[in-house]
Amino acid sequence: MRVARKKLAAFSLVEVTVGLGIVGTCVAALFSGFTTGFFTLRMARENLRATQILLQKTETLRLLSWDQLTGTNALPTVFAERYDPNAATDKGITYNGTIAVTTCPISSSYSNEMKMVVIAVNWKTGSMDRNRSYTTYVSRYGLQNYIY
Amino acid sequence: MLIEAMMSIGLTGLIMIALVSISVFSGRSFVAMANYVELDDNNRIAIDTMTRDLRECNRVLSSSTTSLQLEDFDGFTITFTFSPTLKTLTRTKAGSTTTLLTGCQSLAFTLGQRNTIAGTFDQFPAATVAEAKVVDVSWRCVRTILGVTANTEAVQTAKIVIRKQGT
Numbered sequence: 627m628r629v630a631r632k633k634l635a636a637f638s639l640v641e642v643t644v645g646l647g648i649v650g651t652c653v654a655a656l657f658s659g660f661t662t663g664f665f666t667l668r669m670a671r672e673n674l675r676a677t678q679i680l681l682q683k684t685e686t687l688r689l690l691s692w693d694q695l696t697g698t699n700a701l702p703t704v705f706a707e708r709y710d711p712n713a714a715t716d717k718g719i720t721y722n723g724t725i726a727v728t729t730c731p732i733s734s735s736y737s738n739e740m741k742m743v744v745i746a747v748n749w750k751t752g753s754m755d756r757n758r759s760y761t762t763y764v765s766r767y768g769l770q771n772y773i774y
Numbered sequence: 775m776l777i778e779a780m781m782s783i784g785l786t787g788l789i790m791i792a793l794v795s796i797s798v799f800s801g802r803s804f805v806a807m808a809n810y811v812e813l814d815d816n817n818r819i820a821i822d823t824m825t826r827d828l829r830e831c832n833r834v835l836s837s838s839t840t841s842l843q844l845e846d847f848d849g850f851t852i853t854f855t856f857s858p859t860l861k862t863l864t865r866t867k868a869g870s871t872t873t874l875l876t877g878c879q880s881l882a883f884t885l886g887q888r889n890t891i892a893g894t895f896d897q898f899p900a901a902t903v904a905e906a907k908v909v910d911v912s913w914r915c916v917r918t919i920l921g922v923t924a925n926t927e928a929v930q931t932a933k934i935v936i937r938k939q940g941t
Contacts, residue, residue: 653796660803667810671928674814678821682933686895689888689907689935699892710929712880712912 669751672709672719673758676747679707679721680760683745692766695727695741707747723747730763739766802919809917813928817915820874821932823865824911827852828934834885834906842883842909847938856881856913863913879927881913886933909934 637645683705687695694700703725709718723746730740746759827844831852835843840856846867853866856878863875875881886897886908900906912931916923 656796656800660800663807664803667807671810671814674818675929678931682931683895685908685933685935686890686897689890689897694890700890702893702895705895710914710927711931712914712929 665752669756672749672751672756675709676721676749676756676758679723679747680745680758683723683725684743684760684762687743687762687764692764695743695764701725701727719749719751721747721749736765740764805919806924809919809924810928813915813917816875817928817930820863821930823874824854825932825934827865828909829937831936832938833936834903834909837883837885837903837906839882842911854883875913875915877915877917879914879916882911884910886910907936909936 690700705723705725707721707723709721711717726744726746728742728744730737730742732740741764742761743764744759744761746757748755748757750756827846830847831844832847832849833845835845835851837843840858842854844852844854846852850868854874855864855866856862857864861876861878862873863878863881865872865874885900885903885906887900887905888907889898890896891898897908900908910931910933912929914927914929916927918924
């Protein structure tokens, strides 16, 4: 009689509690993995957009003359861009940027004929401050005068 | 007993619903992440190809809202065509066509002159292709999950200066 009862017995409370604990931990780990994965993807996409903005501003430099580049009116020193500027409603996060045209940090005789341009953007991913910058050099008479 | 059977059926049902929900959510999340990665990959390849072609081309031959024709450095014609019906962006050169983007919801080409509007990063719009020095291109691609358009668009905007164009 005792043997038959033992065979019909279900899981004990301890077994069920441990089992539920393991399942709960696995589910929590799964969702935590998703959250981290999506956050990492978001960071990568926002970083990609920041790179686009930096390159876009750098391309504009190629259209400026030396006087425009070194003058005060042609080039704005600050700018703001959105993640999705073409969206009708939600344009996403805002990238705030700066452009600094400074003297070229080289000791050559032609250093006065060159400028260093630093373009920087900063933005927030959640509560995290992020920034990227791009540095390039501009020469007054083109590179060929120095190379050839 | 009936009560025990009903309780066990009810509990099993709840557990099954929870498992199915977790499975569906997990599946959608994996697909969404794969979509993001694929979109980013395609976008990078497409923008790199367009940037290289535009920078080294001789001039713009023609332009519309859905296509852009360039004269390449070797004299061949490169055509970028956006098909709103197929939702693709293709590149054709010397009879060879490559699909650069799929699932392309919108795409626009804008031509600009060399002259920059003072105090901005914008260029005056080019009235003709002969004035085109800058090509501004932007697009948006989407992917679907289980046949439904998902919020997995990747926006790409770029302003590319044609190096050889002298105007």
